[in-house]
Amino acid sequence: GENVEQHPSTLSVQEGDSAVIKCTYSDSASNYFPWYKQELGKRPQLIIDIRSNVGEKKDQRIAVTLNKTAKHFSLHITETQPEDSAVYFCAASTPRYGGATNKLIFGTGTLLAVQP
Amino acid sequence: DVKVTQSSRYLVKRTGEKVFLECVQDMDHENMFWYRQDPGLGLRLIYFSYDVKMKEKGDIPEGYSVSREKKERFSLILESASTNQTSMYLCASIYVTGRNSNQPQHFGDGTRLSIL
Numbered sequence: 001g002e003n004v005e006q007h008p009s010t011l012s013v014q015e016g017d018s019a020v021i022k023c024t025y026s027d028s029a030s031n032y033f034p035w036y037k038q039e040l041g042k043r044p045q046l047i048i049d050i051r052s053n054v055g056e057k058k059d060q061r062i063a064v065t066l067n068k069t070a071k072h073f074s075l076h077i078t079e080t081q082p083e084d085s086a087v088y089f090c091a092a093s094t095p096r097y098g099g100a101t102n103k104l105i106f107g108t109g110t111l112l113a114v115q116p
Numbered sequence: 117d118v119k120v121t122q123s124s125r126y127l128v129k130r131t132g133e134k135v136f137l138e139c140v141q142d143m144d145h146e147n148m149f150w151y152r153q154d155p156g157l158g159l160r161l162i163y164f165s166y167d168v169k170m171k172e173k174g175d176i177p178e179g180y181s182v183s184r185e186k187k188e189r190f191s192l193i194l195e196s197a198s199t200n201q202t203s204m205y206l207c208a209s210i211y212v213t214g215r216n217s218n219q220p221q222h223f224g225d226g227t228r229l230s231i232l
Contacts, residue, residue: 006158044223049220103161103164106158109158
């Protein structure tokens with residue numbers, strides 16, 4: 001069945017360093033790849049997303065890259081800050097029911113700790 | 117701003133009870149979802165609905181049912197609660213802007229359910 005693998009499960013970096021989280025998906029029909037950030041006790045919130053017709057997308061310190069051939073995508077955070085500490089989830093979406101519903105398959109999450 | 121409201125942040129119930137978790141969104145979204153979140157397992161889809169009175173099983177529907185009588189409200193029902201259903205439950209919704217479109221899901225704050 002559809003599957004998304006996410007690595008690493010935990011990541012500790014020093015403030016100012018870069019952080020990279022990688023995900024691999026199994027369904028070649030997947031065409032939408034959002035990343036969510038979940039701070040402790042809070043709801044997951046979208047931080048960036050990418051569609052299959054684009055190879056890279058940036059938003060300030062955050063970037064996502066997509067390699068459709070290899071079926072993997074990555075989140076890059078530069079100049080990390082303590083407030084970046086959270087759990088990050090990747091997800092892959094495959095259109096179903098004529099495209100009326102996007103069913104997201106989530107990775108298992110990465111706990112990022114940014115040390116001051 | 118999209119608001120997805122879950123009726124309870126914390127809930128404690130007993131084994132065998134019938135449990136109702138309520139979710140309301142105020143943005144006229146067509147699609148709504150129920151996930152459970154467990155450490156190391158990420159978010160797993162229980163059920164989703166793409167229209168009033170329409171529902172589809174997700175990846176782990178066993179032991180659950182859902183109800184969508186009105187567009188804004190999507191209820192998750194534990195028919196006979198068991199201890200292995202102790203978890204964080206997250207509701208999400210999405211506005212479908214067109215055929216085969218992918219838009220980010222908006223999450224509620226979650227309900228932490230404990231079954232004793």
